[in-house]
Amino acid sequence: MSQLKTYKKKRDFKKTPEPQGAEKSSSKEKNLIFTVQKHAATRLHYDLRLECNGVLKSWAVPKGPSLDPEKKHLAVRVEDHPISYATFEGIIPKGEYGGGTVMLWDKGEWIPCGGEDFDKTGKLDFILKGKNLKGLWHLVRMKNNPKNWLLFKGNDKYARPAADYDILEDQAKSVKSKLSMTEIAEKDYNFKKK
Numbered sequence: 500m501s502q503l504k505t506y507k508k509k510r511d512f513k514k515t516p517e518p519q520g521a522e523k524s525s526s527k528e529k530n531l532i533f534t535v536q537k538h539a540a541t542r543l544h545y546d547l548r549l550e551c552n553g554v555l556k557s558w559a560v561p562k563g564p565s566l567d568p569e570k571k572h573l574a575v576r577v578e579d580h581p582i583s584y585a586t587f588e589g590i591i592p593k594g595e596y597g598g599g600t601v602m603l604w605d606k607g608e609w610i611p612c613g614g615e616d617f618d619k620t621g622k623l624d625f626i627l628k629g630k631n632l633k634g635l636w637h638l639v640r641m642k643n644n645p646k647n648w649l650l651f652k653g654n655d656k657y658a659r660p661a662a663d664y665d666i667l668e669d670q671a672k673s674v675k676s677k678l679s680m681t682e683i684a685e686k687d688y689n690f691k692k693k
């Protein structure tokens with residue numbers, strides 16, 4: 500079954516500018532991309548997406564990532580997204596699925612530590628090489644609900660105590676356009692209905 504079936508089912512591509520996308524044939528390319536999109540939907544959240552098996556495995560993080568290893572934030576597993584979603588920034592129309600402003604908040608490459616299948620083990624240790632997020636990170640599935648994971652920073656030189664530094668406040672602009680959420684919301688993206 501297509502990994503993108505749920506993604507496509509939830510969206511009307513005549514109405515949303517989000518990419519329709521396709522699964523990438525699984526090549527053995529070494530560089531896997533990751534992205535974090537700040538998404539002002541019904542509730543503001545940050546979407547972490549990791550390239551895996553030709554799609555972007557995705558988690559919605561209501562509080563966003565923290566550089567403080569003590570701050571373990573809920574990351575809700577959501578449907579796989581197409582690779583082409585990784586550069587998406589713009590406005591999902593009101594009334595459509597996920598309606599609201601989307602900012603490309605971070606992008607770069609990621610490296611899984613160990614070859615384990617995280618969907619089986621419920622645990623993923625990984626390195627991020629983004630503009631905002633760097634170093635070791637962890638995702639651990641919670642026992643109560645298989646959709647609920649915890650995202651938290653590993654202890655390394657990129658870790659910062661939350662009392663000293665909040666990267667979400669400090670880095671509030673797009674890594675793609677340098678625009679703020681308000682500026683993205685006001686921009687005319689000229690999306691034409693297909």
Ligand code: MN
Pocket residue numbers: 538540544546559597
């Ligand atoms: Mn989202």
